[in-house]
Amino acid sequence: MSIEKKFGNRNVLLAALAAVILAGPALAGQPVKGPVKGSVKGSLPLKVFILAGQSNMEGHGEIGGTKQGTLETLVKDPASAARYKHLVANGGKWVVRNDVWCVYGQKGCLTVGGYAAKGSIGPELGFGWAVGDYLDNQVLLIKVAVGGTSLAGNWRPPSSGGTVGEWYTNMINGVKEQLQNLKKDFPGYDGKGYEIAGFGWHQGWQDGCSQGMADEYEKNMANFIRDVRKDLGVPNMAFVIGGSGFGGWEQKVGRRLKIMEAQKAAAGLPEFKGNVLYVETRGFFRPRELSPNGFGYHWNCNAETHYLIGEGMGKAMVELLGGPKAPPNPTGPSENK
Numbered sequence: 001m002s003i004e005k006k007f008g009n010r011n012v013l014l015a016a017l018a019a020v021i022l023a024g025p026a027l028a029g030q031p032v033k034g035p036v037k038g039s040v041k042g043s044l045p046l047k048v049f050i051l052a053g054q055s056n057m058e059g060h061g062e063i064g065g066t067k068q069g070t071l072e073t074l075v076k077d078p079a080s081a082a083r084y085k086h087l088v089a090n091g092g093k094w095v096v097r098n099d100v101w102c103v104y105g106q107k108g109c110l111t112v113g114g115y116a117a118k119g120s121i122g123p124e125l126g127f128g129w130a131v132g133d134y135l136d137n138q139v140l141l142i143k144v145a146v147g148g149t150s151l152a153g154n155w156r157p158p159s160s161g162g163t164v165g166e167w168y169t170n171m172i173n174g175v176k177e178q179l180q181n182l183k184k185d186f187p188g189y190d191g192k193g194y195e196i197a198g199f200g201w202h203q204g205w206q207d208g209c210s211q212g213m214a215d216e217y218e219k220n221m222a223n224f225i226r227d228v229r230k231d232l233g234v235p236n237m238a239f240v241i242g243g244s245g246f247g248g249w250e251q252k253v254g255r256r257l258k259i260m261e262a263q264k265a266a267a268g269l270p271e272f273k274g275n276v277l278y279v280e281t282r283g284f285f286r287p288r289e290l291s292p293n294g295f296g297y298h299w300n301c302n303a304e305t306h307y308l309i310g311e312g313m314g315k316a317m318v319e320l321l322g323g324p325k326a327p328p329n330p331t332g333p334s335e336n337k
Contacts, residue, residue, distance in 0.1 A: 036098045036109075041138040046194035048140045048179065049131060049317070051124055052155075052171055053203035055147035056246075059122015060298040061306030063113055069291040071112060071121060071303035080304070086129070087112060098188075100132040103178060104143035107185050115143060121303055123202055123242065123310030130314025131198075134323050140186070140194070142178055144171040150206040151220045152213040158231075159223035160216075168224075172231045196234045197321065199225075200313045204244025204259040205297065214255045218262035222269060225276060238320035239276045241267050242313045246299060248285030249333035277316040280329035284308040 051057060063071045074080045075088050089095050094112035102108065102124055104115040110132070116122035124141055132139050146167055149155060156165035175196075182189045201224075207213040221241070229237045244259045251257060260282075267278035284305045288294025291302040299305040315326040 037095045039098055040188040040190075041099050041136065042190040043192060044137040045192055046140055046182070046189065047131070047135055047137040047197040048142065048194050049127070049198045049200065050142050050144065050171070050175055050196070051127065051200045051202075052144045053201055053242075054145065054149045054206055055117075055298060056205065056244075056306075056309075057123060057143070057200075057202040057242075058145035058147060059116025059120050059124065059306055060301045061116070061121045061303035062292040062301045063119055063121060063303065065292065067292045068289075069286055069300070069302040069304060071307075074304055084307070087125075097128060097132055100128040100139040100141065101186055101188075102128065102141045102143065103185075104141075104145070110141065115141075116306075120301070121306050123200070123306060123313060126307040126310030126312070127200060127314035127317070128310070130311050131317055131321075134318045134321070138189075140182075142175055144174060148206060149203070150210075150213055151203060151224065152207055152210075152216060155203070155224065157220065157224040157227040159227050160220050168227075172228070175232065196232055196237060198238035198240065198317045199228060200240045200242065200317065202242035202244075202309065202313070204263065205246065208244065208253070208256045208259045211255055211258075214258040214262070217259055218265050221263060221266035222272075225266070225272065236275045238317060239272070240313045240316045240320070241276070241278045242309050243279060243281040245281035245283075245285060246297065248282045248287075251282070275320060277320060277326070278329070279309070279312045279316050279326075280331070281309050281312065283330045283333070284312070 061071065066073060075084045087095055097110040100110040102110045102115045106114055110128040112121060112125065113119065115124050124143055128139065128141055146154065149167055154165045154167045156162060157168055158164050179194060182194065183191060207217050225239050229235055241263045243263055247256060264278045267276045286300060286302040286305050288300050291300035293301050295301065318324065319326045
């Protein structure tokens with residue numbers, strides 16, 4: 001169920017969603033349940049990554065159950081178990097990453113669940129594992145994800161003109177407030193300072209519902225990147241766009257394809273060379289017969305899809321940070337076989 005369906009009144013909705021960034025128990029640096037990977041990394045500045053978007057960034061990849069496409073099925077099926085074995089420790093419990101913290105409703109150490117829709121994972125899991133494995137610094141992921149929101153409206157950046165989106169403003173203010181409360185919310189933080197190291201964006205469905213919004217997406221995306229960098233005071237901040245690839249290579253709806261083309265075009269602007277990357281996600285789509293359900297949205301609630309999107313975005317971020325080059329984006333279905 002989307003957040004909009006839970007809260008009908010707009011004022012109630014906005015008040016409830018303010019908790020996405022600022023509420024929740026402080027768990028990081030304290031004892032956690034489950035097997036722990038790594039210790040809290042001190043002595044180097046905390047590396048902060050912002051993950052933002054709509055419901056596909058919130059995350060609806062189902063964890064439990066025996067249906068194809070749930071995370072529990074993926075880690076047990078011999079065909080996929082080796083690929084995802086790092087998520088599970090001896091005894092079958094989900095691994096907890098003490099060296100990667102996350103904020104989304106609650107505040108704590110990254111693990112399976114707890115930072116997405118109920119009983120689900122989102123891109124934060126694959127992203128956190130990718131950047132956490134690469135960096136020697138402690139990592140903090142700040143998620144700001146709101147279902148049913150558009151870049152043309154709710155996230156509208158100042159440079160696009162018109163009314164600035166309420167969630168653009170909420171995100172900027174919320175991130176700044178969170179960074180002022182690091183020691184209170186994360187007792188393991190050693191006070192050695194922090195760096196806003198990167199931004200991950202996964203959104204586009206809502207804008208693809210309107211030809212007008214789709215037509216202005218490239219302009220809005222480029223302005224969003226510029227404005228976020230300016231308002232957070234991080235020129236040339238590494239920025240990764242996870243493509244809005246729902247439907248995979250069989251997607252034929254022009255508006256949906258327009259969003260993907262606009263995201264790729266914005267990332268490819270000369271001014272963004274070397275600090276913005278587009279991640280092709282169509283190859284991560286799984287059809288309804290291989291997924292927990294066939295909603296027709298939320299990537300069919302397929303956990304593998306959500307993990308691979310996050311991992312792909314994380315590997316692209318690592319490349320922008322000076323690490324190994326990310327795997328090349330596939331340009332057609334034959335390259336996913």
